[in-house]
């Protein structure tokens with residue numbers, strides 16, 4: 684067991700989906716977990732009860748738009764005044780317009796995608812230093828497979844994830860001598876509301892039946908591992924977290940994905 688008792692961890696967009704799973708995993712270490720949201724789509728009492736059911740300390744929930752630097756500064760200042768050192772920051776929020784036709788590819792849409800999905804990583808690192816007088820020990824950017832595969836309409840998702848991964852690499856080297864470790868994770872298809880909303884319930888059911896959907900809790904544990912101290916030799920990397928599905932040949936998938944090539 685890893686104990687992060689007495690240390691603070693921040694997960695942006697931590698009230699739902701993968702962010703919530705990451706928050707839960709860090710709560711299991713005893714860390715004080717702070718989660719952010721923008722739209723209040725999750726009832727705070729329901730979220731607290733979800734943690735409490737497994738005897739986890741509920742997270743501190745803060746409204747903070749990931750793309751808003753002054754809101755990020757205010758949040759980090761609030762965290763610093765709580766008195767615990769900042770152990771890890773997980774930049775999890777992403778937002779990008781789906782591209783239905785070439786006209787959707789606009790400079791404004793690109794800027795928005797980067798502003799929500801990549802740049803918050805930089806804001807979080809700078810705001811942490813301003814508030815705590817030190818960088819977080821671990822910084823993790825949540826990327827995806829969008830920059831490796833071509834999904835229908837995912838141009839802006841892919842572009843912003845590519846920017847996020849580049850920023851992780853450069854920050855990793857820049858902050859190395861401060862003892863900071865900066866990495867990205869690139870999960871495959873995570874069983875989540877977002878995936879069902881984006882690709883449809885039928886596709887999601889099919890992916891589930893084939894064992895191709897990742898349990899968010901398993902992805903979340905990779906973040907805790909990266910922030911555990913056991914993986915400090917890993918820095919500036921993007922870790923593909925997909926249980927090996929991106930290694931399976933398209934021919935095997937076409938053949939039905941059975942036997943060694945099939946589920947789990």
Ligand SMILES: NC(=O)c1ccc[n+]([C@@H]2O[C@H](COP(=O)([O-])OP(=O)(O)OC[C@H]3O[C@@H](n4cnc5c(N)ncnc54)[C@H](OP(=O)(O)O)[C@@H]3O)[C@@H](O)[C@H]2O)c1
Nearest residue numbers: 696698699700701720721722723724748749777827873877
């Ligand atoms: N789902 C997948 O299959 C998958 C696969 C690979 C990678 N990922 C990556 O995993 C990350 C999370 O995805 P997800 O599917 O878990 O998302 P999600 O279910 O849509 O959850 C989004 C979370 O972010 C909050 N949020 C939304 N806009 C925000 C903003 N501007 N500022 C702060 N918080 C905001 C939401 O709360 P409110 O709505 O209440 O604001 C919620 O807590 C993303 O980076 C995504 O690219 C997902």
